[in-house]
Amino acid sequence: xxxxxxxxxxxxxxxxxxxxxxxxxxxxxxxxxxxxxxxxxxxxxxxxxxxxxxxxxxxxxxxxxxxxxxxxxxxxxxxxxxxxxxxxxxxxxxxxxxxxxxxxxxxxxxxxxxxxxxxxxxxxxxxxxxxxxxxxxxxxxxxxxxxxxxxxxxxxxxxxxxxxxxxxxxxxxxxxxxxxxxxxxxxxxxxxxxxxxxxxxxxxxxxxxxxxxxxxxxxxxxxxxxxxxxxxxxxxxxxxxxxxxxxxxxxxxxxxxxxxxxxxxxxxxxxxxxxxx
Amino acid sequence: xxxxxxxxxxxxxxxxxxxxxxxxxxxxxxxxxxxxxxxxxxxxxxxxxxxxxxxxxxxxxxxxxxxxxxxxxxxxxxxxxxxxxxxxxxxxxxxxxxxxxxx
Numbered sequence: 001x002x003x004x005x006x007x008x009x010x011x012x013x014x015x016x017x018x019x020x021x022x023x024x025x026x027x028x029x030x031x032x033x034x035x036x037x038x039x040x041x042x043x044x045x046x047x048x049x050x051x052x053x054x055x056x057x058x059x060x061x062x063x064x065x066x067x068x069x070x071x072x073x074x075x076x077x078x079x080x081x082x083x084x085x086x087x088x089x090x091x092x093x094x095x096x097x098x099x100x101x102x103x104x105x106x107x108x109x110x111x112x113x114x115x116x117x118x119x120x121x122x123x124x125x126x127x128x129x130x131x132x133x134x135x136x137x138x139x140x141x142x143x144x145x146x147x148x149x150x151x152x153x154x155x156x157x158x159x160x161x162x163x164x165x166x167x168x169x170x171x172x173x174x175x176x177x178x179x180x181x182x183x184x185x186x187x188x189x190x191x192x193x194x195x196x197x198x199x200x201x202x203x204x205x206x207x208x209x210x211x212x213x214x215x216x217x218x219x220x221x222x223x224x225x226x227x228x229x230x231x232x233x234x235x236x237x238x239x240x241x242x243x244x245x246x247x248x249x250x251x252x253x254x255x256x257x258x259x260x261x262x263x264x265x266x267x268x269x270x271x272x273x274x275x276x277x
Numbered sequence: 278x279x280x281x282x283x284x285x286x287x288x289x290x291x292x293x294x295x296x297x298x299x300x301x302x303x304x305x306x307x308x309x310x311x312x313x314x315x316x317x318x319x320x321x322x323x324x325x326x327x328x329x330x331x332x333x334x335x336x337x338x339x340x341x342x343x344x345x346x347x348x349x350x351x352x353x354x355x356x357x358x359x360x361x362x363x364x365x366x367x368x369x370x371x372x373x374x375x376x377x378x379x380x
Contacts, residue, residue, distance in 0.1 A: 068295045
């Protein structure tokens with residue numbers, strides 16, 4: 001009897017993993033293990049510094065820039081905009097918990113009432129529209145400055161994105177995951193190709209950053225842009241770089257991708273806004 | 278108007294001053310994509326640093342300097358607690374200045 005049961009148990013154990021999908025928690029563990037193996041000398045908390053956590057030469061230059069960071073003007077600007085009242089007398093602080101201070105690590109989240117992923121930029125514009133203001137453009141400009149200020153007040157807070165027990169939330173996560181691993185564009189490359197499997201390798205003169213800790217420093221001041229941009233601005237650029245047609249900023253595809261992408265950085269601290277090449 | 282952020286630190290008799298100025302620094306060679314007209318030049322022409330009434334550094338700039346320029350320089354003869362004043366003038370005659378304490 002015992003032998004039959006144990007054989008049956010073993011058979012089930014072998015059969016089940018093939019039938020079931022990996023859970024997000026399992027995905028996260030696999031993701032972290034992958035990078036721990038690929039970059040054994042990088043401490044977990046340092047991944048928030050992206051390519052600078054794996055490239056000492058550019059790190060030195062970046063640390064010098066950080067002494068008087070280019071995004072400081074954006075943060076000041078963002079703070080002024082954040083604190084300024086709307087025409088109806090209300091403030092951004094009225095739309096967010098804790099007055100909008102120190103909450104960056106809670107985004108994006110899956111809103112079970114609406115059945116969709118809500119990102120910080122989406123919440124900012126919804127706050128504006130709810131108070132009779134025109135929405136801002138998604139990828140650069142004022143929205144990036146406001147997001148930069150909100151990220152700045154949240155520095156050091158650890159991401160702990162939750163996937164609620166709702167099949168729609170899991171579906172959004174899975175869509176984001178699929179986007180990340182799916183090859184696209186004329187160059188037929190996926191996010192994972194550059195940022196997971198080839199991370200640390202050179203692409204022309206740049207080193208590919210690891211996807212672990214990827215989103216923690218957004219919005220980002222890129223020297224290439226000469227200014228600040230949001231995460232969806234970068235998604236747009238990345239899609240164009242592999243010669244794929246980008247999706248609309250803050251559309252479902254990019255929000256689902258951001259959901260998966262940020263979940264993979266759970267346990268890491270906010271360090272936005274960041275400065276990158 | 279525009280902002281000047283200053284950070285100054287004294288160490289071993291030498292004061293390192295870092296400053297970030299907010300300015301469009303238009304070269305005058307760019308075209309406005311919507312109107313098709315050239316965007317007129319608008320850049321800082323001179324930056325002056327003063328300590329106790331003495332000019333310790335002058336910079337003569339032109340269109341080649343980037344937008345929102347970052348400047349760093351060192352000078353001797355200051356002590357922590359002193360004030361360092363940075364001022365700029367641009368080609369349109371606009372100007373701004375700010376002071377900060379040397380740490």
